[in-house]
Amino acid sequence: MPSIIQIDSAPNSVLSNPLRIGDNALTLMLGPCAVESYEQTRAVAAAVSRAGVRVLRGGAFKPRTSPHTFQGLGLEGLEILRAVADEFGLLVITEALGVEQLPLVSDYADIIQIGSRNMQHYPLLWAAAETGMPIMLKRGFMSTVAEWLAAADHIISRGNERIMLCERGIRSFDNATRNVLDVGAIALLKTTTGFPVIADPSHAVGRSDLVLPAAKAAIAAGADGLIVEFHPDPPTALSDAEQAISADEMDRFVAEIGRIAVAVDRHLPHANYAPAH
Ligand code: PEP
Ligand code: MN
Numbered sequence: 001m002p003s004i005i006q007i008d009s010a011p012n013s014v015l016s017n018p019l020r021i022g023d024n025a026l027t028l029m030l031g032p033c034a035v036e037s038y039e040q041t042r043a044v045a046a047a048v049s050r051a052g053v054r055v056l057r058g059g060a061f062k063p064r065t066s067p068h069t070f071q072g073l074g075l076e077g078l079e080i081l082r083a084v085a086d087e088f089g090l091l092v093i094t095e096a097l098g099v100e101q102l103p104l105v106s107d108y109a110d111i112i113q114i115g116s117r118n119m120q121h122y123p124l125l126w127a128a129a130e131t132g133m134p135i136m137l138k139r140g141f142m143s144t145v146a147e148w149l150a151a152a153d154h155i156i157s158r159g160n161e162r163i164m165l166c167e168r169g170i171r172s173f174d175n176a177t178r179n180v181l182d183v184g185a186i187a188l189l190k191t192t193t194g195f196p197v198i199a200d201p202s203h204a205v206g207r208s209d210l211v212l213p214a215a216k217a218a219i220a221a222g223a224d225g226l227i228v229e230f231h232p233d234p235p236t237a238l239s240d241a242e243q244a245i246s247a248d249e250m251d252r253f254v255a256e257i258g259r260i261a262v263a264v265d266r267h268l269p270h271a272n273y274a275p276a277h
Pocket of ligand 2: 033034203229239240
């Protein structure tokens with residue numbers, strides 16, 4: 001099982017070295033829950049690249065609990081993501097909700113996200129695997145670690161080992177936070193498997209003020225990176241507004257995660273990788 005996933009640098013990145021997920025350098029993936037407009041996504045990409053982050057997250061196809069809420073911009077969202085990512089030299093991670101979206105998503109993205117609700121959607125896992133692209137497999141919010149690893153096995157069974165596991169919180173008896181971040185599972189996976197582990201503190205806690213402390217715990221437990229929701233104007237976000245961190249919070253977030261990284265013999269690339277704008 002490869003413990004590092006290597007992805008070629010984005011076309012316009014000033015960095016020529018590939019991104020190595022699972023390496024000593026932590027990987028941050030930041031961006032909005034949903035791509036809402038070109039302006040919003042461009043503002044995010046500019047801030048994200050200034051902070052030294054190499055991966056832009058953003059949903060174009062959104063798995064919303066209610067069909068009456070914003071469902072994402074679809075293809076237009078993918079086009080926006082790719083355009084602004086290319087402008088700022090960023091890689092793109094975005095979710096494919098169904099098998100039929102994979103040809104599109106694999107054209108526009110660098111990493112395919114499999115969402116929590118789809119962790120056991122085996123035909124989607126097989127089809128994603130067959131693209132040969134890196135896959136971030138989010139944990140089903142009601143799934144055991146064993147079920148999660150079996151889902152990863154489905155991807156491997158179709159010849160793709162470029163898998164990172166994403167702990168995004170599980171449902172418990174207590175709804176004081178949106179979900180419960182399973183920090184023990186992060187440590188367990190790092191001890192017993194070779195998969196890179198990414199933590200998603202945003203969906204775990206569901207509140208912007210708790211995202212940083214949860215992220216620190218995840219990194220201290222051994223996570224190889226974080227995927228975090230960030231919005232230029234959180235109160236106006238069309239999805240997951242309560243958990244989005246703002247531009248001001250992002251600077252503090254990156255600085256504090258960098259300090260925790262050093263405490264566990266990792267580091268965060270802090271350099272300004274962005275082309276001047
Ligand atoms: C997301 O990343 O925006 C998302 C929908 O996450 P999850 O699948 O973990 O709920
Ligand atoms: Mn979200």
